[in-house]
Amino acid sequence: MPRSQRNQKVSLTKTSKKGRELKQGIVSEVRKCVDEYPSVYVFSFVNLRSKLLKEVRLDFREDSRFFMGKNKVMILALGKSEQDEYQDNLRQVSKRLKGQVGLLFTRRPAEEVKTYFKALAVADHAPPGFVHDETIPLPTGSLGDWPVSMMEQFRKLGVVVEVEEGVLVNRKAINMCTAGEPISPEGAKLLALYDKKIATFTMSLLCRWSEGEFEALAEGTDDAMVTE
Structure with a gap:
């Protein structure tokens, strides 16, 4: 008992x-x-x-x-x-x-x-500080089908972005996350924008x-x- x-x-x-x-x-x-x-x-x-x-x-x-x-x-x-x-x-x-x-x-x-x-x-989307085993880049060129009004938001996240013929263009390649390193708050937001559930x-x-x-x-x- x-x-x-x-x-x-x-x-x-x-x-x-x-x-x-x-x-x-x-x-x-x-x-x-x-x-x-x-x-x-x-x-x-x-x-x-x-x-x-x-x-x-x-x-x-x-x-x-x-x-x-x-x-x-x-x-x-x-x-x-x-x-x-x-x-x-x-x-x-x-x-x-x-x-x-x-x-x-x-x-x-x-x-x-x-x-x-x-x-x-x-x-699910990764929070800041999460460590991923792969690097996910954000290459130069078109950022995708985003409205021009998103330009300032991308800039606040560290993206060197310009408007070219009505399209948001990335002028400098960056990594949204780097293998083995904690994801930054900016990187986490970028991954969420692109719906990368890592x-x-x-x-x-x-x-x-x-x-x-x-x-x-x-x-x-x-x-x-x-x-x-």
């Missing part, structure tokens, strides 16, 4: 009253989900954007709950050791709460959850806990960015 520690007090004395109340609320919500949902997963993510996460949340809205962004507080709620874990083996879940990760509480069957995340891969959004399951039983699904997490 899984052990419950519902009445265990959590110390948050190092935070302000407002912050303490917020953190205590998260602790309470996480523990409530432990009690209400039969399974909890830790997931990592790569190239996460708000709109993409929203779509995943919508897919799981009927039977699941997500928590992200407060690793230390979630660890506090679940417990770090055998002595303070909220339920048996939740300390194993806490060990995976490092870096860019989150919690998924769900009533869905395990195989259905695993299949969903294994297939999840969405091409980033792939993925979410990977690291472990599963269900009624006191723990299952490791993967090791480690990936670096990622969260952007609007």
Whole structure:
């Protein structure tokens, strides 16, 4: 029988009253989900954007709950050791709460959850700072079927552009991104203008806990960015 520690007090004395109340609320919500949902997963993510996460949340809205962004507080709620874990083996879940990760509480069957995340891969525009493995140039010549009114916008993005016979023309070849180097804000905007989706959004399951039983699904997490 899984052990419950519902009445265990959590110390948050190092935070302000407002912050303490917020953190205590998260602790309470996480523990409530432990009690209400039969399974909890830790997931990592790569190239996460708000709109993409929203779509995943919508897919799981009927039977699941997500928590992200407060690793230390979630660890506090679940417990770090055998002595303070909220339920048996939740300390194993806490060990995976490092870096860019989150919690998924769900009533869905395990195989259905695993299949969903294994297939999840969405091409998207790269944010500034993203490192691509290929160089994508913006050569000299016509910039494409853009209105002349776009000239100033292109210039602000570092393009040496002129109008020639009613067409925007690039006078100096540049790279929108260079292999192995972080993409600049200007480069990211240029790639988006040309609809170059070079980033792939993925979410990977690291472990599963269900009624006191723990299952490791993967090791480690990936670096990622969260952007609007």
